[in-house]
Amino acid sequence: MIGLINYGAGNLRSISQAITVLGYEARIISSPEEAEGIKKLIIPGVGSFGAALSEIRRRNLENFVRDWLTDKKPLLGICLGLQLLCESSEESPTESGFGIFPGRCRKIRAGKIPHTGWNSVKIINNDPIFDGFAGDEKFYFVHSFSRLEIDCFSLALTEYGETFSSVLKRDSTYACQFHPEKSGASGLNFLRNWVEKC
Amino acid sequence: MLTHRIIPCLDIDDGFVVKGIKFNDLIKVGDPVALALRYYQEGADELILLDVGATVKSRKTMIELVEKVSAHIFIPLTVGGGIKSTEDIKNLLMAGADKVSLCTAAIQNPSLIEEAASQFGSQCVVISIDAARCGKSWHAFISGGKIDSGLDAIEWARHAEQLGAGEILLNSIDQDGTQSGYDLELLSLISEKVNVPVIASGGAGSLDQILKAITIGKADAVLLASSLHSRKLTIKQIKEFLKEKGVEVR
Numbered sequence: 001m002i003g004l005i006n007y008g009a010g011n012l013r014s015i016s017q018a019i020t021v022l023g024y025e026a027r028i029i030s031s032p033e034e035a036e037g038i039k040k041l042i043i044p045g046v047g048s049f050g051a052a053l054s055e056i057r058r059r060n061l062e063n064f065v066r067d068w069l070t071d072k073k074p075l076l077g078i079c080l081g082l083q084l085l086c087e088s089s090e091e092s093p094t095e096s097g098f099g100i101f102p103g104r105c106r107k108i109r110a111g112k113i114p115h116t117g118w119n120s121v122k123i124i125n126n127d128p129i130f131d132g133f134a135g136d137e138k139f140y141f142v143h144s145f146s147r148l149e150i151d152c153f154s155l156a157l158t159e160y161g162e163t164f165s166s167v168l169k170r171d172s173t174y175a176c177q178f179h180p181e182k183s184g185a186s187g188l189n190f191l192r193n194w195v196e197k198c
Numbered sequence: 199m200l201t202h203r204i205i206p207c208l209d210i211d212d213g214f215v216v217k218g219i220k221f222n223d224l225i226k227v228g229d230p231v232a233l234a235l236r237y238y239q240e241g242a243d244e245l246i247l248l249d250v251g252a253t254v255k256s257r258k259t260m261i262e263l264v265e266k267v268s269a270h271i272f273i274p275l276t277v278g279g280g281i282k283s284t285e286d287i288k289n290l291l292m293a294g295a296d297k298v299s300l301c302t303a304a305i306q307n308p309s310l311i312e313e314a315a316s317q318f319g320s321q322c323v324v325i326s327i328d329a330a331r332c333g334k335s336w337h338a339f340i341s342g343g344k345i346d347s348g349l350d351a352i353e354w355a356r357h358a359e360q361l362g363a364g365e366i367l368l369n370s371i372d373q374d375g376t377q378s379g380y381d382l383e384l385l386s387l388i389s390e391k392v393n394v395p396v397i398a399s400g401g402a403g404s405l406d407q408i409l410k411a412i413t414i415g416k417a418d419a420v421l422l423a424s425s426l427h428s429r430k431l432t433i434k435q436i437k438e439f440l441k442e443k444g445v446e447v448r
Contacts, residue, residue: 013294017269038361047319073249114321114364116395117418118201118243118448138201138448140243140274142321142364160200182296186239 002195004036005065005081006030007047015044015078017182022192025167032064034155040195041068045079049105049145050092052080069100074172076194079143082168082175086180092147093130100173102166103149114144121156121166122179128197129155129174129190137186139166139178146177174198201421201446202364202412202434203243208233210279211251213259217375217424218354227367235390237426238271243448245271246367248422249279250342256280259343260329261293268294272370276324278367284313291318295358299367301326302340303355305347305375308361315362324397325363327351330371336384343371355374359392366392370400375424377403385415397421405439412445 002019004012006028019026028043029035043065056062068075077085086097089105108115118138120143123130146164156167158177168175174194180187208215208230227233234245237349247267249260257280268275277290278299287298304311320375327345329336329351335352336351339357347354355366368388380398389396398417401410411417418429425431437447 011294011296012266013292014272014296016292018272021272035294042286046321112393112395114420116321116365116392117203120199142274144320178272181272186272188272 001037001039002026003029003035003041005041005056005061007052007061009023009057011046012044015181016028017157018188018191022188022195024195029061037066040074040076040148041065043075043077043081043084045077045081045171047080047085048091048151049080049083049089050095052084052094053095053097055191057132065098069098069173072171072173074198075174076198077173077175078181079177081178082147083145084175085168085175086147086174087144100170101147101149101153101168101175102151103147105147106144108143108161114142115146115160118140118159118183119178121158121161123167125155125169127155127169129169129193131193131197132189133186139176139180139183139187139190141178143177169188172198199446201205201243201415201448202440204241204436205246205293205395205419205421206237206242206433207246207248207309207399207421209250209424210250210256210263211249211258212253212256215243215427216250217427225325229422230263231270233427235266235270238273241437241448242273242433244274244276244419246276246278248299249277251279256261261289264290264293264295278324278326283310284317287318287322291322296321297324299324299326301328304358305338305340305349308357311361311363312356314341315364320364323363324367325358326364326367326369327355327358328371329367329381331381331384335413341369343374345371351384352391355388355392356369359394360378363394365395365397367397367399373401376401377425377430379403379407380415380417380420382410382415385411385417387417389416395419403430405436408436409440409443412440
């Protein structure tokens, strides 16, 4: 059973449907009590950094997520979910994220904003999450902030004006800036790899 | 590199795909779920469902349709037509839409753009502009292209962006369904004036016109309806052609 953290803003339905189509079960988690029996956790991504955090707090899910991360249980952050796993974001300067990935997310400075559409993902560190990938797959992005730090946690990079980390990993925490649930067959493969191999 | 998107659009009236010419003479062209699935499998980068029926019955059918379509296709889904409130938007997003497209309601009540952007994020607010040439400029029309709002289409696009629109869907009423090419002049003017992605719509009939919408019109995405429904063009054929001409596609 895969848990989807519900902070009110994210459209959980599409992720839930993608997981169902892969043959697994998903449950929407709006309080810690609902997380009983969950093996893997997804923090989905739509909304703003500060609003998402305060809603996570209001639902008593902040400590639940922090404990989950401390215990190194499998987690995937998607889009805003990636940003919430960083230390902070320019979007809500006074808020602190979960701090798994060092650095502050920055507003995109070049090109049209939001960065909307299908873009390349250049794998720089191989990982089971990319199993079966040829390397020329494109993924659907829609975001206005990104993590520009490129470090030992960066598995893949994407270019849009600047280069940013589009896939990150630390221990059993993964994060992607694109929406795998909206990235067609490549996205579904990425999700399947995470569910089965990560 | 960011690719240019090819977006099929399904005009829906009471559960059926329809297509008109210059916003009139609607004819039924097929089952939306089957057509959506076909375009997804053929490599569509995104899909738009527009409720052109605008009756209470058609609205209800639309929610069910969004639920059905979003269970089968894993690309972004935009839904538009007759949306008047943040409550309408919420219902569509809950049903599986990723973005909503606002036209008449946004012109009549521009604060809806701000409310929607702050509640759901700019990324899910697409402002659809139905534009027609009025003398030397273009006006934005409302109510399915029937009424001139008096607003200058270019000024309205800029204002909508300031209010929080995340994308502009530009429909040329003059070109709609004619398959005689996009309105490149208006397209390039709007693409230059706004800093959000612009989707070109209305008039796609040939590979060359699609290429021009991107190279001359500076469109970030192109919307197609008639020419895909009739199989005059296919998504695969369009992408191969664009690739050959040096345009990045998925």
